[in-house]
Amino acid sequence: MENALDAGATRVVLELKAAGSESITVSDNGLGINKVDAELVFERYATSKIHTIDDLNNLETMGFRGEALSSIAAIAVVEVLTRVQEDATATFLRKRPGDALEIREASRTRGTTITVRDVFFNVPARKKFQKSGSAELTRIIALFSSLAVANSSVAFVLVTDGKERINLPAVQDPRERIGGVFGASLEKSLLYAEYNDEACSVKTYFSNLDVTRSNRSGQLFFINRRPIENRSFYQGVHLGYRDTLPAGRFPIAFVFITLNPVEIDVNAHPAKKEVRFSDESRIVRAISRSIMAGFQKTSVYHTWKTPSGNNAGTAPTVFPAARVAATLPDAPSLFSASGKGLGQNEASAMPVETVSAGPAPHKLLIPYFQLHDTYILCQIKNGLLIIDQHVAHERILYEKALRDLEHADEALAQQLLFPVTLDLSIEQKLLAHEYGDFFATMGFSMRFLSGNTLLVDGVPARLKDNPVKAMVLDILDELTKEVPDKHSLDKHFARSFACGAAIKAGTPLMLEEINALVDQLFQCENPYTCPHGRPVVVQIPLDEINRRFMRP
Missing domain, CATH: 3.30.1540.20 (MutL, C-terminal domain, dimerisation subdomain)
Structure with missing residues (x-):
């Protein structure tokens, strides 16, 4: 899905069978891959978006290492169907662990479809310890949802076992996408504020004081359209509310941060969920100030009291x-x-x-x-x-x-x-x-x-x-x-x-x-x-x- 976004897709479809244990398919209408490059997709690092050492300091793409397909093809059957606009036909590739690469011409409109089947079929010890289907589906939906919120201008569709479960049309306002994923009532209750300085821009949609959760699962952070996890950012949200919430209750917040790629290192975590910053405290302050600025526009910030x-x-x-x-x-x-x-x-x-x-x-x-x-x-x-x-x-x-x-x-x-x-x-x-x-x-x-x-x-x-x-x-x-x-x-x-x-x-x-x-x-x-x-x-x-x- 990340590579689909990198390819300029305006629509991404994720299809699952048996919560992904049978097959996972991602289809997009992006730029596609030409026939010459397609033959290299299973070679490790061949599709890397890093060409010089300086590229590591200026990463603007979601994917960049060029090792995903080669790694997946080692433990599953992988099929790729892709076409660029200039080619008359599409290219189909199939790779099974231990077998030669199969390549042939096929038919498709512009874009790419990648299907992964029988994950861990050749590694029974790993397959034995997979979570239940419902648990895996829950994790997939959480990832799908976070990517969809981070990229509201792209349409996202989720199909499970032949049934369309989620259909999120492209929207320009991130608030509409939040409503599509988390519910219309939450969308209506959200406040909005911005904070900008010379280093970063922070746009925050956050809940009023009467909409809280028992944990921080409702706080999501995005850096340059990438969902990330960062414990320090929770503190930024907490500071923005200035201890106005009861003990054990946590606000809902969607924080969109735009930062110069030079200021961040997205290569610090294997799954790219955690990011390092040249000045993390500055971003924490920006988050808290954006929320405080939003509250200052309403009287509720000054008059609200704890229920007791x-x-x-x-x-x-x-x-x-x-x-x-x-x-x-x-x-x-x-x-x-x-x-x-x-x-x-x-x-x-x-x-x-x-x-x-x-x-x-x-x-x-x-x-x-x-x-x-x-x-x-x-x-x-x-x-x-x-x-x-x-x-x-x-x-x-x-x-x-x-x-x-x-x-x-x-x-x-x-x-x-x-x-x-x-x-x-x-x-x-x-x-x-x-x-x-x-x-x-x-x-x-x-x-x-x-x-x-x-x-x-x-x-x-x-x-x-x-x-x-x-x-x-x-x-x-x-x-x-x-x-x-x-x-x-x-x-x-x-x-x-x-x-x-x-x-x-x-x-x-x-x-x-x-x-x-x-x-x-x-x-x-x-x-x-x-x-x-x-x-x-x-x-x-x-x-x-x-x-x-x-x-x-």
């Missing part, structure tokens, strides 16, 4: 007189009068201790405090117990989801009086289809109306008070974070469901809710880590607190 209304200086929610029955583990080192707790040496070496599993639970009377609407504080015999409310709820939902999926018992559903509609991105639509049965088992009632519009008219009864739109989108976002093994789809969905549906940091809780949360947490098989491995409970030993206050 709290800030870093607000006192924690306290229930000083309340003593409620909570289920806590009967771990001698933590709770029992006979337990020795942490020894003096351990306390000094590791003053903050992640709690480990103990024997069966029992009831204790515990006062609770909520700190910054994020942490639950519990007094225990040997010190202070701190519980992260989000990951605690995540652990509870995860184990319940696994049980529901294992027994295929559909959870109790709550029908919505007012159904909710969501405009999904192409990738989110695919995931909603793929995990539709999992959603149903969890208690969701959903169906597609037309295009990428999803109707949600039922949710799990235990989550009926959650914001429906944000919850479903957060679950879909979590599903995109990792590519699961085909044998662990249930665990992957359970993790994503739990993380997306769990109460968030910054959510104030009533005393009854805190009590129920702690009680359910310590009924879990593993109440001490979330499904992703983060600690749920941390203990600060009383010995350490005494030491800090210089008590004997």
Whole structure:
């Protein structure tokens, strides 16, 4: 696809069979390859766009190494059909590992079609460890979508197993392309700003403060029409929002950067996803300034507050007189009068201790405090117990989801009086289809109306008070974070469901809710880590607190 763009194509078609395991075909209407050059396409570096050492410092093409076809032809059957406008006929080439190159005349309009069949057929060890078809298709669509957004003036079509799945006509405004890929509702909510200096130009489409995600998957960056990944650029987006978003929420941003090729090195990563810069900090500042400039045109930047209304200086929610029955583990080192707790040496070496599993639970009377609407504080015999409310709820939902999926018992559903509609991105639509049965088992009632519009008219009864739109989108976002093994789809969905549906940091809780949360947490098989491995409970030993206050 990159070479098709380099060839000046105005239309690129990607066709897949069995998510690419059977065949992958890319067709374009670009300049094509003449017969003499076509005979060299399988020779390593023969088609390289680098002719002198200076070319490395002035790369403006997407592809340039000239090694892709030769590498692919070593592990698959590759066919090339191409024609330039001046030739009366097209040239067809076929290369199979170990066989001689087949060349013959053929028929085609101007452009090139490349087909790859039977990937890894001669490397069974590699083929064995390929991801599931749905996982591979998800990754392909993500790459397809990013290239399509970066090159809005080119039409892109995706066909899977003979069915047209995506058809994006060429548009001049990148905002329209973003809407075609990620949904019309997102397109309408985006703000736009530019920032220019003598070194670079930054054009940013970014979300308002009420449109966020649970991760940074909605932040895409493009350098000279090339999708790239760069951790520092996330910081530029963060600085542009000036900490106006709640903890754990991330804005959506599409950042288009135009830079002199001399200032970048695109040859730093095998897949060209990462790029090195002569002055990276300057670009980070340009990104943040473009977003700040956009916010300065609206009043929302100055008036928006976090949903809880709290800030870093607000006192924690306290229930000083309340003593409620909570289920806590009967771990001698933590709770029992006979337990020795942490020894003096351990306390000094590791003053903050992640709690480990103990024997069966029992009831204790515990006062609770909520700190910054994020942490639950519990007094225990040997010190202070701190519980992260989000990951605690995540652990509870995860184990319940696994049980529901294992027994295929559909959870109790709550029908919505007012159904909710969501405009999904192409990738989110695919995931909603793929995990539709999992959603149903969890208690969701959903169906597609037309295009990428999803109707949600039922949710799990235990989550009926959650914001429906944000919850479903957060679950879909979590599903995109990792590519699961085909044998662990249930665990992957359970993790994503739990993380997306769990109460968030910054959510104030009533005393009854805190009590129920702690009680359910310590009924879990593993109440001490979330499904992703983060600690749920941390203990600060009383010995350490005494030491800090210089008590004997």
